[in-house]
Amino acid sequence: MSKPYEVAxxxxxxxxxxxxxxxxxxxxxxxxLSDEQLKELMRRMVFxxxxxxxxxxxxxxGRLGFYAPVSGQEATMIGSEFALNSDDFVCPGYRDxxxxxxxxxxxxxxxxxxxxxxxxxxxxxxVHVLMPQIIIGAQILHAMGxxxxxxxxxxxxxSITYTGDGGSSEGDFYEGMxxxxxxxxxxxxVVQNNGYAITTPFSKQxxxxxxxxxxxxxGIVGVQVDGMDVLAVVKAVQDAAERGRNGEGATLIEAIxxxxxxxxxSGDDPSKYRTKEESTEWEQTKDPLNRFRLYVxxxxxxxxxxxxxxxxxxxxxxxxxxxxxxxxxxMTIPGLIDSMFEVTPSHLEEQKxxxxx
Numbered sequence: 001m002s003k004p005y006e007v008a009x010x011x012x013x014x015x016x017x018x019x020x021x022x023x024x025x026x027x028x029x030x031x032x033l034s035d036e037q038l039k040e041l042m043r044r045m046v047f048x049x050x051x052x053x054x055x056x057x058x059x060x061x062g063r064l065g066f067y068a069p070v071s072g073q074e075a076t077m078i079g080s081e082f083a084l085n086s087d088d089f090v091c092p093g094y095r096d097x098x099x100x101x102x103x104x105x106x107x108x109x110x111x112x113x114x115x116x117x118x119x120x121x122x123x124x125x126x127v128h129v130l131m132p133q134i135i136i137g138a139q140i141l142h143a144m145g146x147x148x149x150x151x152x153x154x155x156x157x158x159s160i161t162y163t164g165d166g167g168s169s170e171g172d173f174y175e176g177m178x179x180x181x182x183x184x185x186x187x188x189x190v191v192q193n194n195g196y197a198i199t200t201p202f203s204k205q206x207x208x209x210x211x212x213x214x215x216x217x218x219g220i221v222g223v224q225v226d227g228m229d230v231l232a233v234v235k236a237v238q239d240a241a242e243r244g245r246n247g248e249g250a251t252l253i254e255a256i257x258x259x260x261x262x263x264x265x266s267g268d269d270p271s272k273y274r275t276k277e278e279s280t281e282w283e284q285t286k287d288p289l290n291r292f293r294l295y296v297x298x299x300x301x302x303x304x305x306x307x308x309x310x311x312x313x314x315x316x317x318x319x320x321x322x323x324x325x326x327x328x329x330x331m332t333i334p335g336l337i338d339s340m341f342e343v344t345p346s347h348l349e350e351q352k353x354x355x356x357x
Contacts (some may be wrong), residue, residue, distance in 0.1 A: 009209050009217075010220050014224045014256055017231040020285055022294025031235040033081075035301055041082055041230055041308050042296050045289050047076045048098045050314035051107075053260075058322055059265040064114040066134075068095040069261035072228075075288035076255040078102065079233030084160065087226065089150075090129045091143035091161040093136070095192075099162065100129040107321035108328075118331055118339050137170030144176045147185035147250070158244040160188040160237070166197020168211050177218035177252065177344060186244030188237060189252045192227065194259045199273045215252040227255030228288040231295075242265075258282040293349055 019025045033041070052071050058273040059067040068079060073095070081090065081099040090096075090103050097110050099107040104127035113120030133139035143161035150157045166209060167173055168191050180187045191211045195202055200277060208214060215222025221243065227238045233255060240251035260283055262268040270279070296302040342354070 003187055005118060012210050012212050012222075012224045013234045013274045014226045015236055016226040016229050017235060018229050018291055018295055020228075020291055021293055022298060024295075026232075029232070029235050031231055031238055033231075033234070035299070037082075038296055038299070039301050041078065041234075042292055042302055044082070044102060045230065045292060045316075046079060046080045046307055046310045047314040048074050049130070050288055050311050051098075051318055054315060054318040056261065056265060058111075058318075059114075063322060063326070064111060065116050066094070066266060067114055068264045069259065070095060070098055072166060072258045072260035072282065072288070073192055073194060074098070074258050075230035075292070076190070076227040076233050080162075080188075080190055080237045080253075080255075081161065083234045083237035085157070085241075087128055087239070088157050089143070089159040091139045091146065091159060091165065092130065092132045093139055093162050093164070094132045095164070096132055096133050096162045099295065100132070103127065103129050105129055108318060108324040111322055111325040112328060114330075117325075117328060118336050119328060123338070137167045137172035137176075138174045138178035140167075140170075141179075143187055143189075144179045144185060147187040147244075148183060150186050151183065156186055156245045158186040158241050160190060162190045164193060164197060165191060165193040165195070165202050165205055166200065167191070167204055168193075168214065169197070174214075174218075177215065177220060177250070179252035181220045182220035184247065184249040186247075187250040188240045189245065189250065190237075191252070191254045192257055193254055194269075195258050195274065196259075196263070197250065198263045198268065200249060201273070211254040218250075218252070220250040220262040222252045222254070224254045224256065226315060227257030228286045228291060230288060230292050257288075258286065 015029060017026045017029050049071055052069055055064060055067055058064045060284055077098045081102050089101050092100055101107050101110055109120050125127060140161050141160040146159040175281040191203060193211055197205055200311055210224055212224040223236050225231050236253050240253060243251055262270050333355040337348050337352050
C-alpha cells in the first residue's frame with residue numbers, strides 16, 4: 001500500500017475499438033468516419049503493406065540503402081496520419097516513411113532518401129513534413145520548435161512526432177515533453193511500442209508501468225492505445241489534435257504494436273531475441289490489416305477483388321518510383337554544396353573549385 005504522500009501508479013488500459021475478429025467492442029470511442037474514409041483507410045494499409053514488401057526486396061537487390069520495415073505497424077502509422085489535417089506538420093523517425101508519403105512527399109523522394117541522395121530531402125512546397133531523423137529522438141525537439149511556432153502565430157495546427165519504445169529512453173524525449181508541457185504546445189508524441197528497441201525487450205527498457213505514464217511528469221495527457229487497431233489510433237490522434245488546436249496542450253500516445261520483420265535490413269536477425277511462438281501469435285491473431293479487413297468486409301465496403309486491385313496499384317507505384325529515383329542524376333560534392341545555400345559562401349566556393357579540378 002502506498003503512503004499518502006507517494007504518487008500512486010494506476011494501471012492503464014489501452015484504448016480499443018475493434019476486437020481481433022473485427023467486431024466493435026467500444027462503440028462509444030468509434031471515430032466519426034464516412035464509409036469512403038473507412039475504405040480509404042483500408043486501401044492505404046494494404047498499399048503500405050505491399051509497398052513495404054517490395055521495398056524489402058529492393059533493399060536486398062541493393063537498389064535501396066538503409067530501410068526499416070513497417071509491416072505490423074500500419075495501423076499506428078496510417079491511422080495517426082489519417083487523423084491529421086493536411087497543414088499539420090509531421091516530424092518522423094527513420095521508420096516513419098508511410099506517414100510522410102501519405103502526407104504528401106512523393107514516393108520516389110522517399111527512395112532517394114534511402115539511397116542517400118540529397119534531393120530526397122528537398123521537400124516540395126506545401127508538403128508539411130521533415131525528412132526522417134536518423135538520430136534517435138532528435139525529431140522530437142524539432143517537432144517542439146514547430147509546435148511553438150504554431151502557438152506564437154496563433155495557428156490552429158499541430159505537430160506530430162514519432163519514436164519507438166527505445167526512443168522513449170532518450171534525453172530528447174524527456175526534454176521535448178517537458179518543453180511541451182511547460183509551454184502548453186499543440187504537439188502529439190506517438191511512441192510506437194513494438195516490444196523491442198532493436199534487440200532490447202521493453203521489460204528491460206524501463207521500470208515504468210508504461211510509456212504513457214511518463215506524461216504525468218511532464219504535465220501533459222498520456223494515452224495508451226491498441227496500436228494494431230486502426231480505428232482506436234484514429235480516435236486517439238483526433239482527440240489529441242483537438243486538444244492541441246483548442247490550446248489544451250500536448251498529448252503522449254503510446255501505441256502497443258509489433259513489427260513483423262527485422263528492425264532494419266542492415267543485418268538484424270530478430271530470431272536471436274524474439275521467439276517464433278511470440279512472432280507467430282502476433283502475426284496470426286493481431287495483424288492490423290486482417291482485423292480491419294474483417295470489419296470493412298462485414299460492412300460491405302471491401303472485397304478480395306478490391307484488395308487485389310490495390311496490391312497491383314502499389315506494385316506499379318513502387319516500380320515507377322524506384323525507376324524515377326534511379327534516373328535522378330548522381331550526387332556530386334559541388335552539387336551538394338550548391339543545394340545547401342541560396343548564395344554559396346566564399347569558403348565553400350573554394351572547396352567546390354577544389355573538387356571540380
